[in-house]
Amino acid sequence: MKKSILIITVIAAAMMELIDTSIVNVALSHMSGNLGATLEDTSWVITAYAIANIIIIPMTSFLTNKLGRRNYYIGSIIAFTFFSAMCGLSSNIWTLVAFRFLQGMGGGALLSVSQAIVFEVYGKEKQGIAAALFGIGVFLGPTIGPTLGGFITENYSWPWIFYINIPIGIAVTVSSLLLITEPAIKTKVQSVDWWGILLLSVGVGSLQTVLERGETDDWFAANYIIVLTVLAILSIILFIWWELKTPHPVIDLRVLTSKTLSIAAILTFITGFGLFTSVFLTPVVAQRVLNFPPTITGLMLLPGAILAIFGLMFSASLLKKGVSPLIIITVGFVLFIIFNWQMSRMNLNSGPADIATSLIYRALGLALLTVPLTALAVSELEAKDVPQGAALNNMMRQLGGSFGIAIINTYVANRFGLHRSDLLANVNIYNAYFTERINKLTQYFLGRGNSIFDAQKKAIAVINSGVDRQSFLLSYLDAYLFTGLLFLVAMPLLLLVIKRKKQSRPVVLVSDH
Structure with missing residues (x-):
């Protein structure tokens, strides 16, 4: 019973964090009018959270070891909940942006630590099941965020998209205080890698700002975009050099010597690209081009989201029975390609049922990808390296989403013209x-x-x-086709994964009988 409550607790925490990556998207115009800010300034509410997330996620393993997993996790939940409340109470845009950044810093731990706890509870031999359970949160969070945000904004007011975190945060905090323990294997932190932290923060923060704001400010026509691009490149190069050189790095990049983790990270990046761009594109097409109301748009996502839960558990069951991950992952990629192909063939007469049917392919495809790839990422790592591997893999998913939305926005703008x-x-x-x-x-x-x-x-x-x-419709159709082609091009990497897995045959991808 305790194990079940613990799993529900950490998955709820991860979902809460992921929902907040997209819940504000549909409320920006309401925030803008209420706070007397331009839409461009209000969009920093999204940017600030994304920057904080990308900075803190890869540092999770270091902070867990330094502060203790229990202290860091519970402290992060409390910080996330408190700053959610402060976001709702904000009376001007820049106060809201500042609190949103701090909310993102608190939320970063909720993803990777939650994943590490789920894997620890189920053990090495049941990592397929662990990946499926955690995958529910990973998939549903960004998917239901816009729907939930639209419902709250329409029926209440925008501060409630932040206030809704308070009761959930309190419940998760209490449950975590009672159930969260320190991991059996702990790594003692000898010293604080301040240079690593600084270079990571500057590099990733600059990169994320460029990705989030580039299209809005016409990319390199803006001087600050040029400066931040150069700063991001230099900082990231120096960061990699420093982390490989220092004996006690804030992020142990040496775990990437695991070919399985490296390949899984690339595939996770592609999956993040598809997950976040589809979450971004579909509501925009439905409301901006096809003129569907927010309620109908939200209901279109529901059948796929429900079926995805069963798909996640089904894929875990297949792995446990010894079904080749090559088959599962390939089917997942094919289903997602079918989704993009069908969406690229829409017209102005397409109805909600047409899009809902296509979204089922998307949901099942991502469900079949999430479990094998999540388990794959950490399958060859030692127990002490699992948190670091999970953090890096989660960062790649978030980066895939950031790159995806930036690329798709630019692509749509060019195709529109x-x-x-x-x-x-x-x-x-x-x-x-x-x-x-x-x-x-x-x-x-x-x-x-x-x-x-x-x-x-x-x-x-x-x-x-x-x-x-009509121009917008054609541009969005091109964007779906572009995403589908990206998945098609990435498919040969699956052969490298399977070749590696056949050589090592870790327990996670074979039957436990």
Whole structure:
């Protein structure tokens, strides 16, 4: 019974952290109006949290060893909960951004430490089950975040997207105080790697800012983007050199000598790319292009999310029975490619049922990827290295999402300009359909009491709006196709994973009979 409550506790903590990566996305316009800030300034609410997460996640193993797992984990939950409350109470945008950054610093531990605890509870021989249980939180968190945020914002007010963390945080804190213990194997920290911490913070913080803000500020047209890009490259190079040189690094990069962890990290990056870009793209297409209300948009995600839970447990069961991970992971990639292919064939008449069906492929595909890849990442590591391996793997998922959204945003913007130019080439007096359409619209507005000048102006505005809508649709369809092709290109890496696994045959990927 205690084990079950402990598992529920740590998965709830991880889900709470992951939900907050996307819950604010749909509330930005409400925050902007309420706090009297521009939408560009308000988007720092997302950026600040992402930067803090990416900085703290890879440091989790070091902080766990330095402060003690129990102290660090419970302290992080309390910090996350407290700063969630402060976010809701913020009266201006920059106070909110500051508290959001501190919330992200507290939330960073909830992911990797929760994962390490789940793996420890189930032991080496049942890591497939552990990966499935933890995968539920990893998958559902970002997926239901926008839906939950939209529901709360529509029916209450934006501060409640932060206040909702308070009762959950208190419950998780109490349960953790009663159940969390120190790991059986502890690594004593000899000294604090201050240079490593500084270089990591500057490098990853700069990189994340560039990824989050680049598209908004036209990338290298902004001087600060150029400066931060150079700073990120130099800091990360120096960080890698320093961490491999120092005897007591803040992040032990030597665990990446495990080929299995390295390959799993790359595949996890690709999976994060697909997970976060699909969570970003689908609600935007549904609401911005197809004009679905937020409630319908949220309900579209529900069937896939429910089936994903069964998919996660099913994939763990297959691994336990000795089914080759090559088959499971390949099917997962194929299902996700099918999802992107179907979404790339949408049109303006596509309904909620069409998208919900496609989302089922996405959900099952990611479910079949999450379990083998999560277990794979730590399968060849010694017990003392599992927290570090889990932290690095989690960082790769988050980085995949950050890179994915930045790349897709830029790609959509470029494709929008191209498609709009192509469509406008056909909008001229020599196009019979255009002249017929513009004349009908003009007559319509004349019939509503407008002057000939105003009627023609409004008719042109309707045509322009239609061109924009069609251009956005075509751009988003291209983005889905691009993501599917990325998964297709990454598939050969699976052969390297399986070759390695056949050589070592760790317990996690074979039957425990």
